[in-house]
Amino acid sequence: MFGVRAMTRFYFPVAIAALLLAFWFSPDAQEIAAGVAIFLFGMMMLEDGFKLFGGGALEKVLKQATNSTTRAVTFGILSTTVLQSSSLVSVITISFLSAGLISLVGGVGIIFGANIGTTTGAWLVAGLGLKVDIAAFAMPMIAISVVMVFQKSKPLRGLGYALAGLGFLFLGIHYMKEGFEAFKDQIDLTRFALSGLLGLFVYSLIGTVATVVMQSSHATMVLILTALAAGQISYENALALAIGANIGTTITAIIGALGANFQGKRLALAHLIFNVTTAAVAIIFISPLRMSVDWISDLIGIAPNDFAMKLAVFHTIFNVIGVLIMLPLLTRLIAFLQARILEPVPDISTPRFLNEAVDExxxxxxxxxxxxxxxxxxxxxxxxxxxxxxxxxxxxxxxxxxxxxxxxxxxxxxxxxxxxxxxxxxxxxxxxxxxxxxxxxxxxxxxxxxxxxxxxxxxxxxxxxxxxxxxxxxxxxxxxxxxxxxxxxxxxxxxxxxxxxxxxxxxxxxxxxxxxxxxxxxxxxxxxxxxxxxxxxxxxxxxxxxxxxxxxxxxxxxxxxxxxxxxxxxxxxxxxxxxxxxxxxxxxxxxxxxxxxxxxxxxxxxxxxxxxxxxxxxxxxx
CATH class of the missing domain: 1.20.58 (Methane Monooxygenase Hydroxylase; Chain G, domain 1)
Structure with a gap:
């Protein structure tokens, strides 16, 4: 825990210094940074809104949705698609697992499904956010939400927060898109493009770091998509960034597991193993995957030069492949987790069930x-x-x-x-x-x-x-x-x-x-x-x-x-x-x-x- 606090104290001044340097280097960076900040703020409001509006409904469904691995994976897909936050689904799953309400197998299944569900965000941004003036929708949504959050009814307030969160998400995407468009006239970021194996590893690392910093793979994917649409990064490097974002998203589960019991820590390790394995498969088979993306894009009518939509296809394909690879190995994975993170010998003199993860x-x-x-x-x-x-x-x-x-x-x-x-x-x-x-x-x-x-x-x-x-x-x-x-x-x-x-x-x-x-x-x-x-x-x-x-x-x-x-x-x-x-x-x-x-x-x-x-x-x- 001391290490986490020390890292936070170090990270804060470095992040502020990096932002100030970027603002001095280019005023247009302010618009991109503001877009990311507004997007992340929107995600926080959306998560808080669903917690308030749900009234425990999501938790009740979660308890019933883990009777089988298939149901658990399906729940992970659907809940993340609706909430547009794999982070929230991960935190809920760790909390329920720590409280003993669901099994480790069910929890891992939900994490598998959440990785597929999170890809729907890329489809929404690539298919709608970059082609429609969503800022025009954002303003009315935020205005209406303000009226709703001041109501006494908890469901109405929750719905207001969720609506505001969605409005801020749209607004953040708009500012990121505008910022990269402005960049195009001043600086050509494609000069920093790297091809081949070196580019694959370097940009995967960048995608990982960006997601760790923002603690949101959704935000990283939106940033990648808007930069790609503005021609500021190459399609090849965008694929690598998406792979890295998948690895970086495990940081949320790891942080959430710090205050959890041994079961929560097992789930965080499973999340890390799954995402790293999926990323490794995507890197090793990048060429066949690109060919598959082109074939599927032609099949469903995506234009050859619509790289944003192709990136969404790629993001979905390699996550689905990761689940298909890991599901047959689920029993071995559970056995490994149980052997690697042992259940502690019960100490009857200390609280056994009370931890930070379960009070969410x-x-x-x-x-x-x-x-x-x-x-x-x-x-x-x-x-x-x-x-x-x-x-x-x-x-x-x-x-x-x-x-x-x-x-x-x-x-x-x-x-x-x-x-x-x-x-x-x-x-x-x-x-x-x-x-x-x-x-x-x-x-x-x-x-x-x-x-x-x-x-x-x-x-x-x-x-x-x-x-x-x-x-x-x-x-x-x-x-x-x-x-x-x-x-x-x-x-x-x-x-x-x-x-x-x-x-x-x-x-x-x-x-x-x-x-x-x-x-x-x-x-x-x-x-x-x-x-x-x-x-x-x-x-x-x-x-x-x-x-x-x-x-x-x-x-x-x-x-x-x-x-x-x-x-x-x-x-x-x-x-x-x-x-x-x-x-x-x-x-x-x-x-x-x-x-x-x-x-x-x-x-x-x-x-x-x-x-x-x-x-x-x-x-x-x-």
């Missing part, structure tokens, strides 16, 4: 946060059970929790404070920090509400762990060695918490369609009843001499922590697992117990957890 889009933001909250719960559940002197795996495999608890007398060597700091608190800090970004993202209110709800789930989980930390000392004191009624009381608390942890696990493993909030309501009511009954039982034990006042005081404090932990775990499970919308949710809201009913619940009024839980519940101890 609402859906990936929410999915990544949901997975990280589940990661936090897995760590917390282990720590909670270990804090109670129980092995998590044994609890989750048991069909008789009460019996398991009675047998669990050996103390577990666990530093609960150290594990809390490194396996719970660190993750919670990452979740809180990540969720605060939602305020700067402009997400829809309903999405922001769900993200904040997930943050609250994390808070409940952490509070439950803190409560168990308070129990740890007396659990070791009274349950390692049987001490009559006191041990029985603590065993009952351990049993209750372990059983709830087991039921939450079953809830997580259950089919989402079959999950019910009613069990959670019944469980919450039973917890309140048990808390009341525990107080009465302690009073009875003190009166008959089975429990000392000192042990009773300690237990009452500990039971308060224990029941608090149970409440928070139940509430966290409700918020995390139970759907909030739909007919089933509405019915359950009508049937759910309100807080007053829960507080008034008595032993016989609440159903046993086995009646409605997502799996076969163990019998409650009372």
């Amino acid at each position: 889009f609402p859906q990936t933001f929410e999915v990544a946060l949901r997975k990280e909250v589940n990661h936090l719960y897995e760590n917390a559940a282990e720590l909670i059970l270990h804090g109670l002197n129980l092995h998590r795996d044994q609890v989750f495999a048991s069909d008789d929790i009460e019996k398991l608890v009675r047998r669990s007398r050996s103390p577990l060597e666990v530093d609960i404070d150290e594990r809390y700091e490194h396996r719970v608190k660190s993750l919670y800090a990452g979740i809180v920090e990540f969720s605060t970004r939602v305020g700067d993202k402009g997400f829809a209110p309903e999405i922001a509400d769900r993200i904040y709800a997930l943050r609250d789930v994390a808070t409940d989980i952490v509070q439950a762990v803190k409560s168990i930390k308070h129990l740890r000392k007396n659990v070791l004191r009274y349950t390692v060695k049987p001490q009559g009624a006191t041990t029985e009381l603590y065993d009952e608390l351990r049993t209750e918490i372990a059983r709830i942890a087991l039921e939450i696990r079953k809830l997580g493993l259950a089919d989402p369609e079959s999950r019910s909030a009613l069990w959670l309501d019944q469980e919450r009511a039973q917890i309140e009843e048990d808390a009341r009954m525990t107080s009465k039982r302690v009073e009875t034990l003190i009166r008959n001499g089975s429990l000392s006042s000192v042990a009773a005081t300690s237990f009452m404090n500990d039971s308060s922590y224990a029941y608090g932990a149970m409440r928070m775990l139940i509430e966290a499970a409700r918020s995390y697992y139970i759907e909030r919308e739909g007919g089933r949710a509405e019915v359950e809201r009508l049937l759910a117990l309100d807080d007053e009913e829960i507080n008034e619940a008595r032993g016989g009024s609440a159903a046993k957890p086995g009646d409605s839980s997502p799996g076969n519940s163990v019998t409650r101890s009372s």
Whole structure:
């Protein structure tokens, strides 16, 4: 990351100095530079507009479009054709791949298709932009878009940004074309033309550098096409520039992958391999490709001297050939990527799903946060059970929790404070920090509400762990060695918490369609009843001499922590697992117990957890 920043600091003054030198050398260079700048600004507005206007539609389609390689490639072609931005498609794909919403094979397929889709831009510019006064269309589009971006409706604003972006694209093409036309009267750039193999390599390198600088192969292709139409570069050198532009476009995916996980980095490497391989094939077979372009041009009626349209044909041919070459090798490519960029050994103490790549889009933001909250719960559940002197795996495999608890007398060597700091608190800090970004993202209110709800789930989980930390000392004191009624009381608390942890696990493993909030309501009511009954039982034990006042005081404090932990775990499970919308949710809201009913619940009024839980519940101890 330091290297990227250092490169940026170096690049900025060099770029400014180069522009000022070009402006001094020729005033007409200002018009070309302004055209490029306006074009790039238009692309940014177009991308922002589609993000705003799409309302997550593009992301939803992307999730459904990767069930097969053919569908993934087709989606890459169509989405890039519509958006006219392979960069945006690449960023979305990396984001979804990093969030685990699509497979690596699907992501690579989309990148293959995007390389074909990006060639449609060259056809539009060569066939329309250079032959029609598109500046006449640009001005009305920009004027109308300004009115739209000030509307309250998000789709209207998004459409306004997209329209403005399209207008600026047209305007940028116009100024680039005018600038090269003016150059023609002063300087003949064709004097710098290079033929043969040397020209092929030199101009491919120039095309690569230009695309890396502008981070847009579309902008590079427009620059090449306008210069070619003005006669400022030779057709042969224009072909080489187009090849170089294809290599340079990988920089966007590489930059996007810097903040991604290992899957995002694999996709960026696949993009680089694909584009370099395609470029190499185009350079090696440049002569047969030129012959193919001439043949296809004659076939579809392109004039022999219409080199701009021929360049568009060439751009399409070599990208299609690249896909045809790489598709049969896709399995080997995936195997190479997996061997070259290994999946890191999971570190349960650090965020696993939260990275810069997934916070680009609402859906990936929410999915990544949901997975990280589940990661936090897995760590917390282990720590909670270990804090109670129980092995998590044994609890989750048991069909008789009460019996398991009675047998669990050996103390577990666990530093609960150290594990809390490194396996719970660190993750919670990452979740809180990540969720605060939602305020700067402009997400829809309903999405922001769900993200904040997930943050609250994390808070409940952490509070439950803190409560168990308070129990740890007396659990070791009274349950390692049987001490009559006191041990029985603590065993009952351990049993209750372990059983709830087991039921939450079953809830997580259950089919989402079959999950019910009613069990959670019944469980919450039973917890309140048990808390009341525990107080009465302690009073009875003190009166008959089975429990000392000192042990009773300690237990009452500990039971308060224990029941608090149970409440928070139940509430966290409700918020995390139970759907909030739909007919089933509405019915359950009508049937759910309100807080007053829960507080008034008595032993016989609440159903046993086995009646409605997502799996076969163990019998409650009372």
